[in-house]
Amino acid sequence: MSRFTKLVVVVVLGLGLPGAAQIDLQKAEQYLQEARQVCERDAGRLWGVSLCGPLMFVDPQSRMLVANQIDAEGRLRQEGNLFVGTYPKEMNIANQAVIWAGVHWTQLRWPVPGATAAARQGLLAHEMFHRVQERLGFKMASPPNAHLDTEQGRVLLRAEMRALRQALLLSGSARRRAVQDALLFRAARRGAFPQAEAEETGLELNEGLCEYTGIKLSRATLAEQHQAAADALARADKSDAYVRSFAYSTGPAYGLLLDTAARDWRTSLRRKPAGLESLLRIKPAAADSLGVRGAAYDLAQLRTEEAVRRQKMEERMAQAKARFVDGPVLTIPLVKAAVQFDPTNVYPFPGQGTVYPDLRLTDEWGILTVRSGGALVSSDWSKVTVAAAGEGWELELKPGWSKKPGPRPGDLTVSKDQ
Structure with a gap:
């Protein structure tokens, strides 16, 4: 970007x-x-x-x-x-x-x-x-992780989070087995989505490490730290959006498990940033055991739940297309954008970008505040789009900027006055 x-x-x-x-x-x-x-x-x-x-x-x-x-x-x-x-x-x-x-x-x-x-x-x-x-040496990366809004991606992520939660609450051989299960689900997801490893690692080395640090420094005992991370995983299991928020739960889990399995992991990570799972030096459970091991985490029920969600998401995509593509729309260029948003509710719009249900965005032209109805930010961060008509957003333009007719009837754009 x-x-x-x-x-x-x-x-x-x-x-x-x-x-x-x-x-x-x-x-x-x-x-x-x-x-x-x-x-x-x-x-x-x-x-x-x-x-x-x-x-x-x-x-x-x-x-x-x-x-x-x-x-x-x-x-x-x-x-x-x-x-x-x-x-x-x-x-x-x-x-x-x-x-x-x-x-x-x-x-x-x-x-x-x-x-x-x-x-x-x-x-x-x-x-x-x-x-x-x-x-x-840890970048403030915010990769899209759009695969975590797909049915398969969510099933395998939720299974991984359930296994991580068990690992935090268990010890000895039972913990190791749960870690192997978590790594199995992670490996299966990354095998299905080629971009997953790089994108997930990017967010885990940003928000994941921050959240790990927060839990580590605010709880006095290892038991309290593990319980806090386990509680975060339990809450995340019920989340409707993971693309920008999953690392808040997986990052602390892997960090705390690494504290007991590889005590020098933070030093190693600073020398050479890598996926947190790779530092565990534990092999995942066998790939052909996914069905058997998945049963321990209600994989079949997860698939049923995510199939229902997918149907709802198809309806949401149709609404997004009508609002942000079919128009009429207001399109605003992004040059030096700064944006604040809620990481728990954003969702990808395949082929178009990312939808932010609410946001506040500033750029050289002024301030866009969206409180309802959402905004679509293009994949290359070159523009933001809102519905041309209707309530839910407010645009404050600086002097020298104004709205002008767009390429289609009813469309509007923002540009600098000549």
Whole structure:
């Protein structure tokens, strides 16, 4: 995606969630202290670098910003132990690493989610790792993984996740057998889809390692870490969309299993990035045992469930075609795009690109906010398309840009005024 300048991923659900008008400074200071305690407790031992660094919270409604340090351009003012200001409208707000006002920050949307302190601290550690991951050699990749929206791809992924969950909760020979089963389902999926290994590895070395880091640094014992990862796999088994979210569950699972099977795996991975499964040095179960081993994870029931889902997805594809292809449509060019979205609900549109049910996208022409109805981003990230008529999206154009008639009656495009 050479045309794509920056990818911003929102890990809270939706773009229109209500936020507090102002950030609670006392609570913000508490969370910043928790973040500092997490990274100081680690002291760089996990990855060889400290996760401590510039951290900000931003409320999406008021755009109020609270940070743990001053910026390099004098945009923030000090209030006690905190630094406060306003985040610019032209920039997206997300759980992300971002360069702003001359500083490389970890940014989280306010309010910071987390039903427990451990969950909240796990999110903080996840996002702090994003800020240093490229220094460690791990790219912020976001490959399409469209095969994980197919019937076969989903069946084999769900079977793999069930086996990984068993592996985390078992020990000894039973754990090894469950790992072999997980690797069997992974190998079968990658045999069916030639692009799967590269694309899945790309996301697991991005979000997967971040989530592993979050769980590892926010739970005190190995048992707590394994339970947290197992719970994530159980939740993921019920997900309707995996293309951008699967690594949040598989990454921690493989990382924690590697902690007991190959303790030097993080050092090896930094020297030469590779698929996490390859570092286990465990052979998968025999390929011809897939049917037998699959029975232990209700493979037949998974196939039935995914066949029903496929029928529903065919209806969704027909609706997407009517909305984004048959038209009339508004097409907007992408040159220096930055996008925030919910990774749990995107889905591929074969031959066209990816549909984002909601998103906020900024570019040199202005801001596109989609809250319902969705938007189609082309596979090469050269354009975004929404329905020309109807509610659900808002376009704010900068001076010098305007909507103009498109190639078909009713179509519109956005271009620079001459």
